[in-house]
Every structure is written in structure tokens, then in C-alpha cells.
Amino acid sequence: MQGMRDVDVLAKAASVGLARVDGERDARAFLDEAAQACAAALAGAGTRRAQPIEVADTGDDSRAVTGEEATRILADIVALRDPLLAEEWANLAAARGSRIHPAMLPPVLDWCESDVRVRECFDGVLSERGFWLARRRDSWRQCVPTLLAEDARRVWGEAKGTIRLAALRALRRSKPEAARELAESVWAEASAEDRAATLAVMRDRLTMDDEPWLETCLDDRSKPVRQQAAELLAILPESRLAQRMRERAAMYLRVAPGANERWSRGARKDTITLDRSSSCDRAMRRDGLVDSASSVSVRHWLSLTHVDAPSRWRHSDLWLALQVLAAAPPGPVRDGQTTSLDPRDVILAVMAEEWGQDVLIAWEASAVRHRHEAWAVAMIESWCLPSATLDPIEGLYSVLSIEQRERLGPEIISSVKKGGLRELAAAFVIDPRSECLSSECLNVIERGPARRGMNLDWLVYGVNPALVHRALDQVRRLSGVVEGAERLMRILRLRSRMAEAFVQPARGGEGSP
């Protein structure tokens, strides 16, 4: 054929229509030519040259990749997009020192991009290869806390609110000093909101090195910032603020001399006195104490311990005393140190007084804030908690060691059983996955009736994996009244597979990819 025209020329003619092109009459001949031209174009299309990406040297990553079954389970979890299961998988993998299989890194990073909740948990198992991959794509780089921490200063300068804080949080975890230095350097230009949020980040890895700076923050212009600084200083037992609080506590609450002997005789009244003076001087205000109890200030001081302050406090002349007692470590103070009196005795003595309930609520908050195990145990055991709901239990329980939890857990559950399923769920939230707690909860459910609209999500996510088959039986039994029984059973089976998969010893040979 002579002078076969190029495909693009022919395409132009075809698009305007042969009727409008001079010299084109015969559609068939045109199509014949087109067929040959197209075939030639397709067959003749050559390769294109390009420079391949550099081979990554992700170093000698000594961690083994998770096994086949564990990887399959991760694929199932990613397909389900369930953040709670992701956290459990990541924790199990991290505990065994494993990393995610390279082929699963892209779907996991995509998930981190779309869901903030999973970013922290996957950070620990992405490994060097995951970081290398994430660095190649902007939208992924912002989702990996470790990468944000590497570049925190630049991120702080360029990015917006939540990402900045994520970078700072990640930096604080790996290099607390550097995080504080960064925070101090940007302090002047930061808004009040940013300053308060930054201080909140400093709670992680808080040490006495942070104390000087925090003490200066007590003079900040903005009230939330001052409150946050006071909050942090109260946790550091050697800080100047903590010392001041202990001195004040000693003034407010006094134990009479010879109290020990009276307690051993069973006499408790008037062994402890509480001072009701309610004048708040400038130093006290600087340390974050407020003299009038508005609802906001009451909420703030007790917010971290989940203790709901009773509304009577708003009009109480005890308000100042209670704040001080909540800020200082629990228990009576003498000579600048908390006494070594037995908490149980102190509690009983305090309960005998009319203001006893309030002081104990303040000491609940204090025990949680200062993570004081002896006091937490004493309070739970005495079961004298003035706030009769389960909320404070969660705070106090979190302070306990594992042995104490195993000991006290069943007692808590058995005393809650009467309340019903909601209370049971709340109690379970305290320490899911403990085998004895799971067993207790299942006992209650097994004996109880099926009620319309029951919610078993808390059980399904928290039950100890060894007891999954009992939970499966219950979900099946209650599938008539529980919503989404199929989904719950799927989650239970996944969790059971997960527990088994991670129990097998990691085979070293799988570390190669």
C-alpha cells in the first residue's frame, strides 16, 4: 500500500466525519486503511526507557516477619477495617518482636492514611522497610509517627494542628529532651490552644528535667495553660509545687497525736481534723487552686480520674481543702512527708467524720493521679467508695499491679452482678482479657436471660482468647436478640486464630523478605 497514513490523521478524519473531508467517499476503503494502520501501530509500539527506582538498603532488619497464618489474619483484619482488632494484632506482633510482611505494608499504610486510630499501633511493627516505603509517598509519611518524629521541627513549621501534635508526641516518646526543647523554642509564637495541647503531650515521659520550665508556665497568660502546668507538676513528687501542696495538706488535715493507739482500741472519732478555712492567696491561685467552685473548675480537677464530683461541692466551704487534698499524695501529711499510717485505718477514721465522704473522693482522685498502689488497694478493699458507681474503680484499678488485679477482679465483678449487664460491661472494661474476669463475666451471661437489644461488643473484643469457644456459644445462643451476631462471631473466631497464631514460636527462616 502506498503512503499508509498515520493513525492519528485517520482518527481526525473519522471524528469529523468522512462526508466533511475532501476526497473521502468510500467508507469501506477508509476502514480497510484504518484497520491496517491500527494493527501496525499496535504491533509496532515499542518499549519505553525508564530509570528504575533505587534498591533500598533497609539495613539488617533482624526482626522476623510474622508467620503465614498471622499474615493471613492481618489481611482479614485490614479487609474488615476494625481498629480494635488491629491494635490487638499489632500488640501481639510487637510483643514477639515481629514485623509486618512486606506485601501487607501498602494496605496497612492505606488504612493508616484513612483512619487516625490505627496509626499509633502499627508504628511499632512497620519496621525499616515500612518506613522506607512510607517516605516515598507524602500522604503516607504523615501517618507514621516515627517519621513525623524524625522531622518534627520541619513538620511543626509546615503542617497544621493535629499533625504537628502527632509529630511532637512521637518525638516525646523517643527523645523527651528534644521534644521539650522544640516546645520551648516555638513557645512564643504558639497560640494559647497550642500551648495547652503541647503541655498535655509532655505528660508522657515526664521527669524532673521538665520541672523548671513547667514552673515558669504557672505564670502563663492563659488559664488552660496554667491549669495544665499545675496538673503536670502535681504528679512530680519532687517538684516545688508538690512540696507546696504537701505543706498545705498538712495544714488542712491533721491527725491527732496518739491516734494509732486509739485506732487499735477501735475508737476513731476525732482522731482526724479538717480545717475549713477557705481563703485563697496569690500563691495558691498561681498553683492552680480556685476559691469559688464553679462547675467548670470542679470538673477540671477531677477529670482525669473519671470521678464525678458531687454537685454539693459547688456550694461547699470545703472546696479549697478538697482541691489541696486531691493535688497532694493521698493520706495525712506530717513534716512535709505523707505519713506511714495504714491506709485502711485512716480510711475508717475518716469515714467516721461527717466530711469523710468528700475527703475520700478527693483521695480517690489523688491515688489515681499519683499512681499510689497501696491506697488504691485499700480503697477498693474497703469498698467504702463514696461515689458508688464503677467509674472510680476503673481509675483505681489501672494503678494496680497484675497480682493485685487477679486478686481483686473477681470480687469486683461478683459485687456488680446484681446491677445487670451494663454494669458488668463497665466492670469488664477495667481489665479485659484477664482469664478470671472473662470467666466470671461469661458465668453471669450464661446464667442470665436473653434480652432484646443486648450489646455484647465489649465481651467479644475483650474476652480472653482461651475462652472464645464459650463466648461463641453464648453469641450463638443469643443470636436472636443480639444485633449483628454474625459479625460478632467472625470477630471471636479471628481473635481465637490470632491467639493461636502468635503462640507458635516464630520461625527464623521467614525473616528473609
Next chain:
Amino acid sequence: MLSREDVLALAPDVSSAAAAEMLAGLGNWDARERGERGAWGEIRGSGAGTYRVCVGATGSPATCSCPSRKRPCKHALALLLWLADEGARGRVSQEPAWAEEILSASSVKVVTVEPKPRGDHAARARRASQREGRVAEGVAECRAWLEDLMHQGLGAARASAGEFWERPAARLVDAQAPGLARQVRRLRSAVVAPGDWARRGLMEAARLHVLLAAHDRLSALPDALREEARARLGWTTRRETVLAGEGVRDVWAVVGVVEEIEDRLRVRRTWLWGCAKRREAVILDFAVGDREFPPTHPIGTALMGEVAFYPGARPWRALVKDVEVVPWPHEIGETSIDSALDAYARALATDPWVERVLMVLRGVRVAAEGDAWVVVDAEGEGVTLIGEPWRAISLSCGAGVCLSGEYDGQSLRPMAVWDASSVWPMGDE
């Protein structure tokens, strides 16, 4: 390990699934045990006797001695449900001889369907010649429509209503030439799409033209090309005929499974790569509406045995005839992209209507050129990729990797990537 949902999905119909759930309880079974490879048991039938049931852990085999013709039957499903619920708990027992025999037969056989009775010879001949007449009329109409379209121009057609395309397509279906209707719809898709529509429209119009021309010269064409043209026009070959023919023996690696929507139909292509002969085969499955596809072999399986091809200009569409599962062969595929493109050109020369060919590449690396991703061989020659090949990058760390994809003359759509230890699908992550 199958889950409850997977088992219920295997049921041939709703009543089997419901019956299976009822039969799963212990009371119906005389004996029921779990082993390494599956489970077996004896269940009381509705009559006086008991049936022996044996199932594999993956759902295959699923045998039962009951007289029901449905497979898997409700007894097998019930046993699979029990297995799914048992999970990894409970005792693991030794397989009895009869169960061992069933579970050992690891070959995956094709189920042959009983051919329908075909009626008498004369009636068939009459129907065949009627069809040929209708197709000829349809072809003539279609040609006139195409020539008119070329005179008016693709640009004008681009703005036309759906009716403009649907009417000729429907008439071609009436004329018993569904392949031509499909080609008309492909032309429509190319013309109304954004981007390079004029060039792609011209290609599809040319393809339609060649198909019409082939019809008119059907008897003069060489055998293979005539078979191909008939298949493209819409004449089908029955499965039994294909399976009865001689197959090609090789180790066939399942390198890709792609699902697409075409008009009102869902199509699934399962690609096989013959490792020794270095040739492709594709299994086509269709599904209407929400229906499930029949089960297929997953990516990462290798099948040793016979594959039978449909008649055509070059062998591409196939059916699995008689195979057994073998370990995945490593180091398969082409190392040179240039030769892979040559293979495409040869395919085009043999079959003018080829839409896409399989490429299996090894030792190739990923390259980025601006917004586009390219896969290059050791010489630096490459071909454009569709999508973002993150899984390949992650698995290879930038070094060489093996991957498979569909090539349509312009770019490669990756389907799977693998290294020495595992095979992973691409394009859906």
C-alpha cells in the same frame, strides 16, 4: 480453613444450606471425627440407613454416599459447618481407611455435565441454516450502520443518545450475532470515554469492520481464522466438545484473576501460564446480576496436567481438563520486555481481534516517570503500568521481582507479584 460463611456459600441452593444448619447438631450423627486433612462421619439418613460423609478441610472433596444429586449435599455441608465451628479445638483422630482413600485423591477434576438431548438431525440442520441467514442479514445492516457512522463522524456520534448505539446492538442480538452486538458496545464505550476517544474509537470501528469483512469471506478463510471469526461473531462451542478434544500438558501456573463488568454481565478471566511451553491460557466465566461466579483456582496455585483449548486462530480461551495441584514453580516468565512485546505483535498478526495478552515477567524492576509508573527489564526497556505498584515495590525493595499482567497494546495491568516465598495479587490493594 473455611469459615461458616464460606461453607454456606458452597451450598448449591438455599434449601441445602438450611438443611445443613439443622443437621449440624450432634444428635443426627452416629460418628463424627476430625483429622489432619478434613473430617468424616456417619449420619442417619431419612430412611433406615446411614450415609458415609467425608470432606476435606478446604471444602474439596465433599463426598457423601447419599443418593442426592446435589453436590455438595446437605450432609457434606453439615459436616463442613461442624468443622468450621470446631476450628482447632477438639481431638484430632487417625483417618480410617475409607476416609483416607477419599482425602488422598488430591486431583481436582472437572465436573462433566450431562449433555442435553439434541433432538433430531434434520431439525438441527434447519435451525443452523436459519441462524446463518439471520446473521447474514444482521451483518449487512450493521455494515450499513457503520458506514453511515463513518460519514457522519465519531464526534457527532459521541453526543448521541444511548438509543443510537442500543438499537443496532439489540438488532444484532436478535440476529443471533451477539459477538457483533458486543463489538458495537465496545465501540460506544471507546467513543464516549474521555481522553483519546477518537483514536480508540477508530480502532474499535476498524475491528468491527474486519469482523464484518471476515463474515463475508468466511468460507474462504483458513480453518483457524474461520473458527476465530465464528467465535467472535457469536457462535459458541459447547464445553463438552472442548473437553473432549485433546489437551495440552504442562505445568499451568494461575497468575491472575481479573473481574470486570461488561454491559450487563460480569466477566472473570483466570489466566494460566504454561511454564514449559511459555504460553497463555485464559478461563472465561460469566455471571449475571448478583449471582456468584463458580469457584476457580486462586492466584498462586500451580496445576499440572491437561488444559483444553477452544477452537480459534491462536489458542487462548481454555478449560481445565484434568490436573493436580503441584508446588508453585519459581523462575517463570520472560526476562525481556522487548520479546514480550514481540509476542504481542505475533498474537495480533494471528488474531486481528485480540484484546489483551498475558505477560509474565521476571527480574523486572519498577520505575517512576513523573506521574506514570513503568516496569523495566535488565536492559532498561519497559512498558507503562496501570495503577500504582506499591506491593511490588514493597516486596522487592526496588530490586528485581516477578510479576504478571494483562497487556492491551498500550499498557500493562498488573495482576500478581511473587518472590521466592509467596504469591500476592496486585491491583486490589
